[in-house]
């Protein structure tokens with residue numbers, strides 16, 4: 001079975017990563033492992049935006065990938081952006097091996113609402129499967145309930161189910177069945193895609 005490596009970016013609650021790893025393994029034929037080290041996002045901070053450039057985080061992750069590694073999913077608390085957008089929930093290398101998601105705008109507190117740990121975990125699971133799907137060459141899906149639907153606001157994430165539609169599921173299953181050792185495009189600049 002392929003192993004998804006979960007990489008904490010900065011300080012992340014261990015229970016969030018542990019619950020995410022259980023939830024992903026329950027949704028997909030994928031094993032999860034939490035890496036014992038942390039990626040420091042500080043070099044990716046841009047004071048003029050007071051945000052962290054997600055493509056730069058992906059570039060730094062790329063340096064950690066060993067030939068035998070399948071996919072890396074970084075989980076950050078910090079607010080992410082790419083220059084053409086106000087913010088992103090996450091970013092992935094299409095057909096690459098790295099993706100990053102942020103908890104920042106998944107938290108109800110960000111919107112001035114009461115903390116909701118269950119909702120936070122659901123949103124994180126959806127975003128994580130979505131970005132992992134991009135690394136497995138899945139594109140945005142027209143079915144708004146599918147986890148591969150695009151979302152530009154948190155309400156859209158809530159509309160999605162934490163599952164893939166039939167067509168996306170078939171695509172991801174065929175990708176998951178491919179050899180874990182296959183190396184595909186790792187060119188961040190050419191392959192990036194925001195959530």
Ligand SMILES: [Zn+2]
Pocket residue numbers: 141142143146147148149164165166167168169
């Ligand atoms: Zn779909």
Ligand SMILES: [Zn+2]
Pocket residue numbers: 130134140149150194195
């Ligand atoms: Zn997307």
